[in-house]
Amino acid sequence: MDADSKKMSRRERERQLRRQEILEAARAVFSARGYEGATLDEVAREAEFAKGTLYSYFDSKADLFAALVEREFEHVTERVKEVLAGESEPVRGVRAVIRVLLEFFESRSDFFRAAMALRDTGQREEVERIRATVKKKVDELGDIIGARLADGIRDGHFKEYDARFLGFLLLGIVHNYSVCAIKHGGDESLVSGADMLCDIYLDGVRILRPDVPEEE
Template identity: 25%
Template sequence: MKIAQDIFSKYGYKKTTLDDIANAVRKGKSSLYYYFDSKEDLFQAVIMKEVDVLRRELEKVVLRNTDPVEKLREYILTKLTTYRGLANFYHALENDVTAIEFIDNIKDKYDQEEIRMIKRILIEGVRKNEFEIYDFTLAAIGITTAIKGLEMPMSAGNYGAVNLEKGVDNILKILCYGIMKR
């Protein structure tokens, strides 16, 4: 799985062949077919592994016993930091493999999980009288959408070299306090 993950990450889904992976693990292609029905099946296993890594890291943050604002900060920071290391999941979400049906299913499921986790942080913030939110679902959708908008520039784009913590702190100030002069 690790070698397949590395090869898919390096060459992308379309350019990677099962022969490439079989050669890298020094096995015959038939050995791969023993465990996986197709290249798509193997790629799906790699993506699911990466999704599980991201989910576990984010769940750890949500379960921490910290202030809700700090928890939101750590959530965004953890997502962006972890996302930088999950090249296959990132490329699958952003690039041309969206034609593969399972990617769309993963996106939908992952989006719902992310909204649920952010909503949990927001509810905690209201209970602790730190946030004032009237529609938790809408607020969670807005925050997850904002985070998604940051993924590309903060992970691989123009801001990929920017200090991630400083960038997240600046974005969090905007999310929590707005842009209005006070």
């Protein structure tokens, strides 16, 4: 995106800039009100553009939200890729991913909340596009994580479940943790939350008792 800027005319560059401003405003409003609750009036006000102007950048409310989803997920996905590129050991890789995801989800928790709500809620036709987009981006992210888990499985570090599934499970656990108000303890720092999630995701809730025979 930025990389392409050099090839753009000034006009085109400014257009991209305004597009980003609108997306930024949209994020604020959608985060605060949810997709259905948000109005383009408010987005326009926040972006300091006229309502009509939004329509020369995005086709519709749904399109705007979808674009936003793309952008935000691309950020996370990018970071996850970076982290995974810098850590080849599977278990440490998982830990790093959980930490990064948690960071992102927490910093944008209201937005992800709104986006994930649309992923799952069967809605009217207009919203179908967004669902598809959210799903696509979540799948993408899940697959990237899953790919690494697959490596770990092959190496004998992780149980032999479907790697994709394990990826989504990880995503789900982290998202759930950051989005729900119910957290471990009260004022826990983000890091300790991450540690705990890592611990449970990796070793479960049961206490290991090498001397105790597996029940049943």
